[in-house]
Amino acid sequence: MLLELDPDQEVLREATARYLTDRVPTETIRRLRNDASGFEADYWRAGAELGWTSLLVSEENGGGSISGAGLVDLTVAAHEFGLRAAPGPLVPTNVVAAALSAVGGAAHEAVLAGLLEGTAIASWCYGEPAPNDRLGTVELTCRVEGDEIVLDGVKRPVESAGVAQFLLVTGRSEAGLTQVLVPTDTPGLTVEPLRTVDLTRRFATVRFDGVRVPASALVGELGGAAEQVERQLQLALVILCAESVGSMQAAFDMTVQWAFERYSFGRPLASYQELKHRFADMKSWLEAAHAISDTAASAVDAESPDAPELVSAAKAFIGEYGTELLQDCVQIHGGIGVTFEHDLHLFLRRVVLDRALYGTPAEHRQRIAGVVEHLKERA
Amino acid sequence: MSTGDIEDVETFRQRARDWIRGNLAPLPAGSGIGVMRAGESDEAELAAVARQREIQRMFYDAGFAGIAFPREYGGQGLTADHQKAFSEEISGYEYPADIQAPTFSPCAAVLLDFGTEEQKRQHIPAILKGEELWMQFLSEPSAGSDVAAALTSAVRDGDDWILNGSKIWTTGAWWSDWGLVLARTNWDVPKHRGLTVFILPIHQPGIEVHRIEMLNGNKEFCQEFLTDVRVPDTDRIGEVDDGWTVGTRWMFHERMLHNSPLVTIPADGARGTIRATHLVEIARDAGRLEDPLARDLIGEGRMLDLVTHALQGRLSRGLRSGRMPDQSAAIGRLFTGVTAARTTTLSFNLAGGASAAWTDDDGATAECGNDFLLRQVSCIGGGTTEMARNVVSERVLGMPREPAKDRGVAFRDVPRGASNRG
Ligand SMILES: Cc1cc2nc3c(=O)[nH]c(=O)nc-3n(C[C@H](O)[C@H](O)[C@H](O)COP(=O)(O)OP(=O)(O)OC[C@H]3O[C@@H](n4cnc5c(N)ncnc54)[C@H](O)[C@@H]3O)c2cc1C
Numbered sequence: 094m095l096l097e098l099d100p101d102q103e104v105l106r107e108a109t110a111r112y113l114t115d116r117v118p119t120e121t122i123r124r125l126r127n128d129a130s131g132f133e134a135d136y137w138r139a140g141a142e143l144g145w146t147s148l149l150v151s152e153e154n155g156g157g158s159i160s161g162a163g164l165v166d167l168t169v170a171a172h173e174f175g176l177r178a179a180p181g182p183l184v185p186t187n188v189v190a191a192a193l194s195a196v197g198g199a200a201h202e203a204v205l206a207g208l209l210e211g212t213a214i215a216s217w218c219y220g221e222p223a224p225n226d227r228l229g230t231v232e233l234t235c236r237v238e239g240d241e242i243v244l245d246g247v248k249r250p251v252e253s254a255g256v257a258q259f260l261l262v263t264g265r266s267e268a269g270l271t272q273v274l275v276p277t278d279t280p281g282l283t284v285e286p287l288r289t290v291d292l293t294r295r296f297a298t299v300r301f302d303g304v305r306v307p308a309s310a311l312v313g314e315l316g317g318a319a320e321q322v323e324r325q326l327q328l329a330l331v332i333l334c335a336e337s338v339g340s341m342q343a344a345f346d347m348t349v350q351w352a353f354e355r356y357s358f359g360r361p362l363a364s365y366q367e368l369k370h371r372f373a374d375m376k377s378w379l380e381a382a383h384a385i386s387d388t389a390a391s392a393v394d395a396e397s398p399d400a401p402e403l404v405s406a407a408k409a410f411i412g413e414y415g416t417e418l419l420q421d422c423v424q425i426h427g428g429i430g431v432t433f434e435h436d437l438h439l440f441l442r443r444v445v446l447d448r449a450l451y452g453t454p455a456e457h458r459q460r461i462a463g464v465v466e467h468l469k470e471r472a
Numbered sequence: 473m474s475t476g477d478i479e480d481v482e483t484f485r486q487r488a489r490d491w492i493r494g495n496l497a498p499l500p501a502g503s504g505i506g507v508m509r510a511g512e513s514d515e516a517e518l519a520a521v522a523r524q525r526e527i528q529r530m531f532y533d534a535g536f537a538g539i540a541f542p543r544e545y546g547g548q549g550l551t552a553d554h555q556k557a558f559s560e561e562i563s564g565y566e567y568p569a570d571i572q573a574p575t576f577s578p579c580a581a582v583l584l585d586f587g588t589e590e591q592k593r594q595h596i597p598a599i600l601k602g603e604e605l606w607m608q609f610l611s612e613p614s615a616g617s618d619v620a621a622a623l624t625s626a627v628r629d630g631d632d633w634i635l636n637g638s639k640i641w642t643t644g645a646w647w648s649d650w651g652l653v654l655a656r657t658n659w660d661v662p663k664h665r666g667l668t669v670f671i672l673p674i675h676q677p678g679i680e681v682h683r684i685e686m687l688n689g690n691k692e693f694c695q696e697f698l699t700d701v702r703v704p705d706t707d708r709i710g711e712v713d714d715g716w717t718v719g720t721r722w723m724f725h726e727r728m729l730h731n732s733p734l735v736t737i738p739a740d741g742a743r744g745t746i747r748a749t750h751l752v753e754i755a756r757d758a759g760r761l762e763d764p765l766a767r768d769l770i771g772e773g774r775m776l777d778l779v780t781h782a783l784q785g786r787l788s789r790g791l792r793s794g795r796m797p798d799q800s801a802a803i804g805r806l807f808t809g810v811t812a813a814r815t816t817t818l819s820f821n822l823a824g825g826a827s828a829a830w831t832d833d834d835g836a837t838a839e840c841g842n843d844f845l846l847r848q849v850s851c852i853g854g855g856t857t858e859m860a861r862n863v864v865s866e867r868v869l870g871m872p873r874e875p876a877k878d879r880g881v882a883f884r885d886v887p888r889g890a891s892n893r894g
Pocket residue numbers: 574607608609610611612613614615616617618640641642643849852853854855856857858859862874
């Protein structure tokens with residue numbers, strides 16, 4: 094997280110922190126593991142009132158940033174989510190809200206209003222199952238038939254598909270990448286839950302078998318969605334990274350405290366150089382993770398030319414080093430670190446989940462290679 | 473346009489850009505890459521140093537020397553942001569790479585912090601004109617990490633001090649002018665309380681400079697033998713026996729090198745690092761640019777570049793605003809050391825078979841093997857990464873300090889190993 098928040102960002106941070114501490118303490122998170130949606134509807138509605146869903150939406154559409162950089166503001170909330178492994182569809186709702194605000198036009202105003210109020214949930218159908226599961230592969234088809242669009246294909250993993258009323262579906266028409274907004278009760282659409290590592294985030298496979306929607310379901314131009322899809326990907330990555338850094342911070346702080354309190358051979362763990370040096374390494378990864386996460390957030394917010402590279406660097410670094418840091422925290426906890434009773438796994442789960450979503454570290458390193466290859470020409 | 477006394481950063485940047493393009497040569501491809509690669513010859517090395525002094529003088533004459541140094545000592549009295557703009561603009565052009573560290577930081581930085589008015593007036597302008605190149609005489613054959621265990625002694629003799637002992641691992645002392653020296657002035661108190669800092673000209677009768685060959689044939693490393701070297705008390709920095717106060721700041725400046733407003737380090741990477749764009753060259757020349765395994769390594773290298781840059785920015789902001797303790801500079805030192813070593817491994821892996829045996833026609837893959845042999849210098853020079861880990865865990869995270877046999881003991885009674893007898 095940023096070293097210095099402006100006063101209004103601090104208000105959002107503080108309100109989010111207080112609300113999450115109150116509403117979803119760790120015992121609640123443990124209990125929610127048996128809940129089908131992983132969060133309660135009124136929890137999300139009240140969160141929306143705090144601003145969780147409006148920061149990427151333009152003022153004309155009823156949203157607005159706090160500092161002028163809405164995405165940076167949203168990372169402040171996402172970091173608090175990470176610090177508490179909090180439930181709720183933070184990434185998908187915001188990505189869909191941002192898309193509808195940017196290119197949805199009048200047709201989707203009502204849905205957007207519902208997302209802003211927290212009364213509606215939407216999710217983004219982007220990734221696909223193997224063998225189409227490499228980042229950026231889209232094989233779902235959007236066929237134009239008269240004034241209807243027919244969707245065929247499979248998407249997974251789709252977050253919160255079970256509770257969402259609307260899905261923003263990225264598919265391919267003859268003209269190119271295309272996006273449509275599909276109500277989840279449309280015939281031909283089926284949602285099959287997946288099992289997952291996280292206690293409160295839910296994922297599903299969504300099948301589209303000849304799903305028909307009117308042309309008005311289009312979000313943006315038919316065949317003209319490539320840029321918008323890249324934008325959505327970048328937004329998702331920034332939110333995920335900010336959240337992961339929060340979870341890294343929580344696990345690190347918890348483990349430092351443990352190292353002072355836990356004794357072996359008559360001295361605290363924190364007095365062993367072997368462990369001190371690992372804490373130093375972890376501290377360097379943690380600060381680096383904060384730094385690249387914040388740098389990527391401002392670049393994506395400002396749509397600067399180096400945004401694609403920075404956001405992939407953030408995802409690759411935080412994915413790789415975040416999970417290393419968490420596993421090291423488990424190791425330094427010893428046996429208690431692998432129990433359900435201890436809180437550490439809540440953060441481990443979140444960092445592991447976020448690492449796997451929207452491209453693995455290796456896929457993002459490949460993306461970066463594609464950029465760096467042409468750096469010379471750009472300069 | 474300038475506002476008040478201080479030229480605004482963008483106007484300054486434009487002026488710097490015009491001047492750089494009009495007066496400096498673009499760097500040939502591949503310069504500054506590799507890990508302390510051996511030069512062609514001493515003559516070539518001396519010519520390169522002479523050119524750097526000349527460029528520094530050109531900076532001075534054009535009003536670009538010591539951008540964030542105070543005006544009264546010949547600097548420009550501008551801000552860290554001006555220096556940053558200059559460092560960005562000079563990227564891709566020749567610049568005095570070898571005299572940034574240690575001349576400007578830590579040496580000039582320590583002079584600014586602790587020097588007397590006369591010392592500053594004598595040396596800072598000379599440094600800014602490229603007339604004085606400085607070395608840090610810190611490490612000794614007996615102690616590098618435990619730098620406060622220095623055995624080089626200084627004994628008072630009237631208005632002078634007499635220095636005896638040996639310093640080592642100075643990079644480029646044979647072509648440098650002045651040394652900043654940590655010496656022992658009191659053996660009857662614990663080690664930190666018996667040190668004093670002095671300055672001295674390197675080339676004088678009592679100092680013998682020996683060159684040390686590194687494993688790749690580079691001969692920049694030096695060892696100095698000091699025999700009855702007479703230093704006037706006016707060349708003492710800080711108080712007698714209070715050298716550790718100076719030393720602490722000295723090492724802070726050393727760790728902060730990449731964030732220092734006193735040095736010019738081009739935005740695309742410090743000397744001695746292999747930049748990610750160069751990884752692309754290596755992969756291309758190895759015929760592996762389309763290989764997904766190679767692209768993974770290139771992506772990792774660039775990721776580490778970008779993350780390091782972001783981390784340095786965060787640390788400078790944190791240190792400047794006081795939100796992070798001074799000792800947090802060690803986080804950057806640790807991360808950059810480990811990262812530079814990893815980047816050297818990446819280039820070694822990308823070079824394939826040419827990393828073991830090559831010809832000069834192999835392009836960017838040549839010499840990657842030698843670079844790899846010297847991989848660890850980024851984790852040793854400037855204080856080791858282990859010492860940085862000690863600082864981060866003990867001073868930043870507050871963990872218990874390592875047990876030590878030298879605390880509260882007169883330095884002359886501290887146990888020493890077979891290789892530490894000096
Ligand atoms: C490229 C380069 C340039 C240099 N330039 C200069 C220069 O200009 N001026 C100068 O004065 N020096 C210079 N040095 C010297 C450098 O600062 C020292 O080599 C370094 O501080 C280590 O000291 P040492 O070599 O005596 O190793 P030692 O201190 O003997 O250390 C040996 C090993 O033990 C580890 N170790 C030691 N103490 C501890 C501890 N308490 N806890 C854990 N691990 C420990 C070290 O990390 C290291 O791995 C340079 C070195 C290099 C490589």
